[in-house]
Amino acid sequence: MSEQMKPQSGIEVRFRGGGFAPKSRRWVGPLVFVVLIALMEWGTRSGWISALTLPRPSDVLATFQDLWSTGMLFKHLAPSLTRLAVGAAIGASVGVSVGILIGLSSYIRAGLVPLVAAIFPIPKIALLPLFVIWFGIDEGSKYALIAFGTFTPTVVATYGAVDNVDRSLIRMGQSFGLSWQSIVRKIVLPGAMPGILSGLRISLAIAIILLVAAEMLGAEYGIGAYILEAGSLYDLERLFAGVVILSLLGVVVSTVIGWIERRLLGWRI
Amino acid sequence: MDLQLDRICHAYGDTEVLRDISLEIPQGRIICLVGPSGCGKSTLLRMIGGLERPSAGRVLQVGEPPKDSLNPLTYVFQDFALLPWRSVRGNISLVLEDHGIKGAAADQIIEDVLARTKLSDFAKALPKQLSGGMKQRVAIARALAVNPSVMLMDEPLSALDSQTRELLMDDLVALWTRQPFTAVYVTHNLAEAVRLGHAIVVLSRRPGEIREVVEIDKPLAERGYGDRDLEEVQKHLWTLMRDEARAADEELLDV
Ligand SMILES: Nc1ncnc2c1ncn2[C@@H]1O[C@H](COP(=O)(O)OP(=O)(O)OP(=O)(O)O)[C@@H](O)[C@H]1O
Numbered sequence: 001m002s003e004q005m006k007p008q009s010g011i012e013v014r015f016r017g018g019g020f021a022p023k024s025r026r027w028v029g030p031l032v033f034v035v036l037i038a039l040m041e042w043g044t045r046s047g048w049i050s051a052l053t054l055p056r057p058s059d060v061l062a063t064f065q066d067l068w069s070t071g072m073l074f075k076h077l078a079p080s081l082t083r084l085a086v087g088a089a090i091g092a093s094v095g096v097s098v099g100i101l102i103g104l105s106s107y108i109r110a111g112l113v114p115l116v117a118a119i120f121p122i123p124k125i126a127l128l129p130l131f132v133i134w135f136g137i138d139e140g141s142k143y144a145l146i147a148f149g150t151f152t153p154t155v156v157a158t159y160g161a162v163d164n165v166d167r168s169l170i171r172m173g174q175s176f177g178l179s180w181q182s183i184v185r186k187i188v189l190p191g192a193m194p195g196i197l198s199g200l201r202i203s204l205a206i207a208i209i210l211l212v213a214a215e216m217l218g219a220e221y222g223i224g225a226y227i228l229e230a231g232s233l234y235d236l237e238r239l240f241a242g243v244v245i246l247s248l249l250g251v252v253v254s255t256v257i258g259w260i261e262r263r264l265l266g267w268r269i
Numbered sequence: 270m271d272l273q274l275d276r277i278c279h280a281y282g283d284t285e286v287l288r289d290i291s292l293e294i295p296q297g298r299i300i301c302l303v304g305p306s307g308c309g310k311s312t313l314l315r316m317i318g319g320l321e322r323p324s325a326g327r328v329l330q331v332g333e334p335p336k337d338s339l340n341p342l343t344y345v346f347q348d349f350a351l352l353p354w355r356s357v358r359g360n361i362s363l364v365l366e367d368h369g370i371k372g373a374a375a376d377q378i379i380e381d382v383l384a385r386t387k388l389s390d391f392a393k394a395l396p397k398q399l400s401g402g403m404k405q406r407v408a409i410a411r412a413l414a415v416n417p418s419v420m421l422m423d424e425p426l427s428a429l430d431s432q433t434r435e436l437l438m439d440d441l442v443a444l445w446t447r448q449p450f451t452a453v454y455v456t457h458n459l460a461e462a463v464r465l466g467h468a469i470v471v472l473s474r475r476p477g478e479i480r481e482v483v484e485i486d487k488p489l490a491e492r493g494y495g496d497r498d499l500e501e502v503q504k505h506l507w508t509l510m511r512d513e514a515r516a517a518d519e520e521l522l523d524v
């Protein structure tokens with residue numbers, strides 16, 4: 001191989017690796033939103049989208065400013081956020097605990113998995129009247145609805161995550177004589193964390209959906225109440241302003257979970 | 270503390286895996302277990318360490334384990350079994366925490382075992398940042414931290430490339446020479462067996478029975494890569510194993 005390498009005639013090997021590895025592309029997400037909103041604005045202004053089909057984005061923005069300047073925004077937001085936080089916290093924490101118990105004990109699994117499967121498909125909204133009777137028309141029934149809705153997906157995600165914890169690590173813990181509590185706390189829980197967090201993404205989105213349902217009965221203030229009122233009056237601008245708030249809430253929740261994942265799951269390859 | 274295997278038999282359902290295994294594991298010696306794939310070596314090792322119950326027979330501890338031994342029977346696993354979310358230091362402190370060893374006492378043990386396995390600079394690294402050989406050294410350091418009286422090693426080097434394996438074998442010999450430990454060492458690799466074993470137990474194909482126990486008197490520290498007399502032993506082991514291995518292979522084809 002002492003002679004000089006000369007470029008030969010031939011075809012370069014085609015690159016076919018790459019892809020399938022998520023990279024950070026921060027600008028794409030906002031760009032999609034901007035393009036969609038610009039399209040709506042242009043469509044409603046030029047008239048090929050009628051005012052009955054879609055509100056004009058600038059009008060929605062004006063409604064939004066109105067909400068802000070009158071202070072109504074926080075009057076609606078504060079109770080909603082409280083309901084969301086309390087309900088989701090109860091549902092998620094009970095769900096994670098029950099999921100871990102199911103993952104660890106075959107008796108609890110045998111007893112509870114069919115029950116969870118039975119209540120998962122029930123539209124929780126249908127149970128709202130029942131919750132009102134059980135927990136009262138005030139905040140209790142709203143917390144219960146949101147908690148119940150977040151509970152089931154959290155349980156399913158959690159026990160799946162516990163099942164997926166590497167058994168050889170548990171065997172290792174036993175072989176070093178670690179106590180049962182230590183194995184659960186130091187091996188099972190951290191090992192299940194990736195699955196639990198991705199389950200929480202779904203559960204919290206469901207919690208936001210149920211927020212609107214929870215405010216159908218007996219809520220004077222709240223994003224859900226605001227949207228429902230606007231809907232019944234066919235006030236599209238206010239309806240959309242409310243929907244935008246819910247979307248933003250979803251983005252915030254998803255960002256927060258992503259941030260927690262980066263903090264907690266840095267050990268993943 | 271010596272270990273004694275007393276007529277161990279084991280079956281998984283209808284599959285007989287081990288038959289009538291009786292064996293002495295004297296203190297301070299490394300016993301290598303070799304045998305064709307599927308003959309029950311890993312199963313036997315799990316029984317010695319109390320991770321599984323034999324269908325018949327017993328594993329006996331003869332004599333008291335040393336007082337300062339936190340976990341007398343300690344494993345080193347083939348796949349390292351390190352917690353990926355804990356640093357090297359955290360993985361070692363994991364096995365000390367349950368014994369109430371924390372703070373300065375733990376630091377002292379951790380520093381000592383890391384120095385003995387030449388890992389002092391990597392205490393803060395996460396497993397994903399380490400090479401395979403380093404991961405296995407962490408696992409060995411973790412085992413040393415509990416001051417085991419018997420180390421149970423299931424193919425500890427077979428996930429590694431051959432150069433790393435040579436280096437780690439030298440490390441193991443150095444560790445043993447400094448402070449002799451008892452070990453049961455399962456391997457597929459006959460070269461490893463003749464380098465590390467004071468006695469090599471050859472198992473037959475499934476159901477595993479002891480075919481022969483080959484003793485090697487040459488001190489570990491004097492054994493080297495490619496020694497003539499060791500190669501003789503290795504050849505002898507291979508003739509013992511060849512027919513078994515071939516037969517085992519054909520049995521699998523029959524299934
Ligand atoms: N939990 C189990 N249930 C049923 N059969 C098992 C179980 N564990 C092992 N076996 C069977 O027992 C036999 C011995 O397995 P073992 O893992 O001990 O073999 P081995 O000698 O370690 O093999 P290798 O050299 O490939 O590691 C195999 O035929 C295996 O299929």
Ligand SMILES: [Mg+2]
Pocket residue numbers: 310311312423
């Ligand atoms: Mg094995």
